[in-house]
Amino acid sequence: xxxxxxxxxxxxxxxxxxxxxxxxxxxxxxxxxxxxxxxxxxxxxxxxxxxxxxxxxxxxxxxxxxxxxxxxxxxxxxxxxxxxxxxxxxxxxxxxxxxxxxxxxxxxxxxxxxxxxxxxxxxxxxxxxxxxxxxxxxxxxxxxxxxxxxxxxxxxxxxxxxxxxxxxxxxxxxxxxxxxxxxxxxxxxxxxxxxxxxxxxxxxxxxxxxxxxxxxxxxxxxxxxxxxxxxxxxxxxxxxxxxxxxxxxxxxxxxxxxxxxxxxxxxxxxxxxxxxxxxxxxxxxxxxxxxxxxxxxxxxxxxxxxxxxxxxxxxxxxxxxxxxxxxxxxxxxxxx
Ligand SMILES: Nc1nc2c(ncn2[C@@H]2O[C@H](COP(=O)(O)OP(=O)(O)OP(=O)(O)O)[C@@H](O)[C@H]2O)c(=O)[nH]1
Ligand SMILES: [Mg+2]
Numbered sequence: 067x068x069x070x071x072x073x074x075x076x077x078x079x080x081x082x083x084x085x086x087x088x089x090x091x092x093x094x095x096x097x098x099x100x101x102x103x104x105x106x107x108x109x110x111x112x113x114x115x116x117x118x119x120x121x122x123x124x125x126x127x128x129x130x131x132x133x134x135x136x137x138x139x140x141x142x143x144x145x146x147x148x149x150x151x152x153x154x155x156x157x158x159x160x161x162x163x164x165x166x167x168x169x170x171x172x173x174x175x176x177x178x179x180x181x182x183x184x185x186x187x188x189x190x191x192x193x194x195x196x197x198x199x200x201x202x203x204x205x206x207x208x209x210x211x212x213x214x215x216x217x218x219x220x221x222x223x224x225x226x227x228x229x230x231x232x233x234x235x236x237x238x239x240x241x242x243x244x245x246x247x248x249x250x251x252x253x254x255x256x257x258x259x260x261x262x263x264x265x266x267x268x269x270x271x272x273x274x275x276x277x278x279x280x281x282x283x284x285x286x287x288x289x290x291x292x293x294x295x296x297x298x299x300x301x302x303x304x305x306x307x308x309x310x311x312x313x314x315x316x317x318x319x320x321x322x323x324x325x326x327x328x329x330x331x332x333x334x335x336x337x338x339x340x341x342x343x344x345x346x347x348x349x350x351x352x353x354x355x356x357x358x359x360x361x362x363x364x365x366x367x368x369x370x371x372x373x374x375x376x377x378x379x380x381x382x383x384x385x386x387x388x389x390x391x392x393x394x395x396x397x398x399x400x401x402x
Contacts, residue, residue, distance in 0.1 A: 110197075110232060113197065114233060116192070117233070120188070120190045121166065121237070132166075132237065132238040132239055133240045134240075134260060135165065135239065135260075136260055137242050138166065138243045139226075139230045139234065141171070141226075142173075143171055143173045143176075145173065146402050147248060148169055150400070151250075152189060155167060155245075155251075160187060162256055163258055165187055165188075168190050169192065170193075172194045198221055198225060199221065200224070203360070203361060203363025203366070204363045204366040210366070211367065219369075220369060221366075223365055223369070223371025223373070224365060224372075227356060227360060227365060230244065231348070235344045235348060239344060241260050241341055241342065243339075243340075244341075244372075245340075246337070246339075246398060246399070248398060250396065251396055252394075252395035259271075263390070266387075267388065269383075269384055269388045270376070270384060270388070270389050271392060272336060272341075273339035274336035274338075274339070275335055275377075276333065276334055276336055278331055281320070283368065284330070285319055285368040286368055288329065288330035289317075290362060290364060291378055291382065292314060292318070295317075302382040303383060303385045303386075304380075304384070305317070305378070307381075308330060309328075316328055316330070332374065335373060335377045335380060336373065336398070337373035338398040339398070346383075351383070355378070359375050
């Protein structure tokens with residue numbers, strides 16, 4: 067893939083190498099950092115204010131710069147994984163991609179109220195606190211299916227759907243990179259991802275898509291999609307390609323009631339690397355679907371998590387050429 071462009075701020079290899087060293091040192095130092103006031107984080111608004119003040123004390127950020135900057139949303143409780151992920155992002159992505167990296171954690175040693183300052187990069191550690199929640203709609207635990215997936219794993223999916231997008235939108239970003247702390251770019255990405263997305267009019271992009279999810283983790287999602295399409299009077303852009311028969315009669319949870327031969331494939335975008343346009347995500351009809359999902363609690367109860375829901379958004383709202391599958395060398399999961 068060849069993308070020709072200009073980067074407004076050139077960054078040398080020295081910069082990112084320096085960054086790697088600083089990040090490693092910073093994570094060590096933070097073992098002793100003070101815990102910030104939990105009550106300050108309780109609302110989305112409070113978290114946005116904290117992030118905003120940290121951004122303003124970090125690298126100079128104008129509205130325009132924020133719009134050209136990728137908001138990287140990294141969830142982690144593990145200092146080693148976080149350090150590895152930051153080193154990888156700085157080493158492989160930063161040269162061509164202006165980044166603000168938000169690390170959300172419950173690990174005291176990982177967050178601080180002070181933005182970490184580096185000339186062309188903000189790494190902002192945020193506490194998860196009240197945002198790491200089990201929604202009321204999840205109901206009691208005995209209702210949850212796919213019991214091998216624990217509560218924290220489901221909270222991760224809920225947080226990605228209910229918190230991270232709005233947080234980035236309010237801060238003025240145009241694109242979110244949702245990435246795992248065990249994701250790794252194996253080579254430098256020598257083009258600008260936002261410019262690539264914008265110039266191709268792409269709304270979502272991923273690095274991997276998987277043909278089927280595990281059979282018991284999508285219970286009811288197809289039926290909810292059917293309700294949404296019927297009640298909204300919508301024709302999906304590509305969802306029926308994933309149904310047998312390839313129309314609304316094939317939109318059902320496969321395997322329920324002895325119907326293994328047909329139904330929804332559950333093809334999904336792997337959630338460890340996803341870029342989403344916030345203009346797209348916050349379109350009214352997309353939000354109606356996201357809010358419908360959240361109101362049912364099915365994403366938590368049945369472990370649809372964010373990845374099945376984001377995939378449904380893709381298949382309902384995006385034409386083939388509005389979604390992109392990158393093919394750069396990449397690995398997940400990496401263990402450090
Ligand atoms: N803060 C926090 N982050 C979590 C927690 N559980 C998962 N995450 C993060 O959520 C992201 C996805 O979790 P993973 O365990 O990598 O999920 P996965 O990729 O589906 O599973 P693997 O294939 O095993 O990597 C990672 O960045 C994790 O660090 C948690 O309890 N607390
Ligand atoms: Mg992972």
